[in-house]
Amino acid sequence: MKHIRNTLGACVAATLLAISFSAQADATAEDATAMVKKGVAFMKTNGKDKGHAEISSKESQFKKDDLYLVVYGLDGTVRAHGANEKMIGKNLIELKDIDGKLFVKERVELAQSKGTFWQDYKFTNPTNKKIEPKAMYCEKLEDAVVCGGIYK
Numbered sequence: 001m002k003h004i005r006n007t008l009g010a011c012v013a014a015t016l017l018a019i020s021f022s023a024q025a026d027a028t029a030e031d032a033t034a035m036v037k038k039g040v041a042f043m044k045t046n047g048k049d050k051g052h053a054e055i056s057s058k059e060s061q062f063k064k065d066d067l068y069l070v071v072y073g074l075d076g077t078v079r080a081h082g083a084n085e086k087m088i089g090k091n092l093i094e095l096k097d098i099d100g101k102l103f104v105k106e107r108v109e110l111a112q113s114k115g116t117f118w119q120d121y122k123f124t125n126p127t128n129k130k131i132e133p134k135a136m137y138c139e140k141l142e143d144a145v146v147c148g149g150i151y152k
Contacts, residue, residue: 028150032067036139042062055082069147069148072092097122098131107138107145107147116139120134122134132151133151
């Protein structure tokens with residue numbers, strides 16, 4: 001009986017450990033807010049060019065698990081992208097999510113009207129390649145909007 005309890009205890013401990021590791025793989029709303037604020041501060045200190053390069057770098061300090069930053073000009077042009085550098089320079093103002101939501105257009109409009117906001121839409125998660133609900137925290141910075149999102 002003692003052997004069964006020890007084995008059961010080890011299984012429970014291993015399961016809890018696995019759950020804690022898998023829970024750490026997904027960024028939280030607090031992570032997204034902190035990352036955007038850090039990115040904005042970096043660009044204010046180091047300039048937009050260095051900021052865009054750092055955000056888009058494969059070894060960027062602005063990436064954590066499934067969280068990365070994106071910077072859009074207020075015209076909808078991608079200036080920096082932490083998950084897909086091929087998007088840089090593309091105007092995505094007409095980009096729609098799977099539900100037909102013009103999320104980049106909405107993001108630009110919210111940046112101009114609110115400055116700081118959360119936005120919901122659906123997007124491909126780069127870690128599992130599935131389309132998932134996403135919440136994006138954004139802050140306007142001069143003529144751009146800096147955003148970081150979490151998958152729900």
